[in-house]
Amino acid sequence: MAYDLEEQESIDQMKAWWDQWGTPVTAAVCVVCLGFAAWNGWNWYQRNQAAKASGAYVQLQNAVMQKDMKNVASIATGLVSEYGSTIYAPLGALAAAGVEAETGNLASAEARLTWVIEKSGREEYDTLARVRLAGVLLSDKKPDEALKQLEAAKPVPDQQALVDDRFGDAWFVKGDIAKARAAWEKALKTASKENAVRIVVERKLAALPPLD
Numbered sequence: 001m002a003y004d005l006e007e008q009e010s011i012d013q014m015k016a017w018w019d020q021w022g023t024p025v026t027a028a029v030c031v032v033c034l035g036f037a038a039w040n041g042w043n044w045y046q047r048n049q050a051a052k053a054s055g056a057y058v059q060l061q062n063a064v065m066q067k068d069m070k071n072v073a074s075i076a077t078g079l080v081s082e083y084g085s086t087i088y089a090p091l092g093a094l095a096a097a098g099v100e101a102e103t104g105n106l107a108s109a110e111a112r113l114t115w116v117i118e119k120s121g122r123e124e125y126d127t128l129a130r131v132r133l134a135g136v137l138l139s140d141k142k143p144d145e146a147l148k149q150l151e152a153a154k155p156v157p158d159q160q161a162l163v164d165d166r167f168g169d170a171w172f173v174k175g176d177i178a179k180a181r182a183a184w185e186k187a188l189k190t191a192s193k194e195n196a197v198r199i200v201v202e203r204k205l206a207a208l209p210p211l212d
Contacts, residue, residue, distance in 0.1 A: 053083035060092050064099050072096050073108065080115060090120040090129075097132060106140045127155045131166045143173040161191035165201050172204075181208055 056079050063071035076096035079089045093112040100109040113133040116125050130153045134146035147170045155163045168183035187201045 049083055050086050050088070053079060053086040053088035056083065057088040057092055060095060064095050067099065067103070069099070069103060069105070072099055076112065080112075084120070087122070090116045090122045090125045093120070094125065094129065094132065097136070101132075101136050101139065106136055109136045110140070127153045127159045127163065131159075131162050134166045134170060138169055138173050141173075143170045146170045146173075157190075158192070158195075161187045161195055161197050161201075164190055165197050165204075168201070168204065177208060181205065 056075055060072065060075040060079065062068075063075060073096065076092045079086075079092035083089050093116050097109040097112040097116075100106075100112070110133060113129045113136065116122070116129040117133070130149045134149045137143070137146040137149065147167070150163055150167055150170065153159075153163050164183050164187035168180045168187065171177075171179035171183055184201045184205050188198060188205075191198045191201070
């Protein structure tokens with residue numbers, strides 16, 4: 001097919017442009033396509049991991065309810081090792097630590113709560129984990145370590161009473177009744193009327209010896 005002079009010049013210009021820019025443009029398009037594919041793949045992987053972790057967490061809850069400590073330990077450990085980036089890993093660690101502390105396995109409970117604080121990357125669970133870890137440490141007769149955990153906590157307003165209550169526990173174990181009383185009184189001030197911690201704190205204060 002014959003082209004006139006103007007058409008031929010346009011074709012030549014396009015060929016020249018493609019010779020200069022064709023490879024970079026193709027490479028850029030490939031990069032974009034690969035990036036999009038990788039993004040989709042990552043999202044699929046995350047959804048798949050979250051679905052599997054959710055199923056494991058349900059199994060863990062059942063094991064916790066049944067006090068099946070063998071499965072509690074294995075499932076919680078699996079959640080952390082296989083699905084550590086999902087929300088279910090710290091939830092599983094918190095659940096397992098709770099039942100382990102109740103049954104006297106303080107070392108395992110402490111390890112799980114420490115993981116939530118230091119390794120899970122979920123700051124929203126930091127304060128809760130520290131309060132529970134402080135409780136485990138108090139059960140293990142380590143009030144000074146418990147106080148260090150509480151001092152490092154950064155509670156949001158509705159968590160402050162929980163932290164203050166545990167401070168009172170720590171000071172009580174250390175034998176400083178004045179500081180325990182002050183912490184529990186602060187907890188009453190910071191707790192909302194609906195906060196269940198109020199009843200617990202009121203009982204603790206009522207059990208203290210009267211002021212001189």
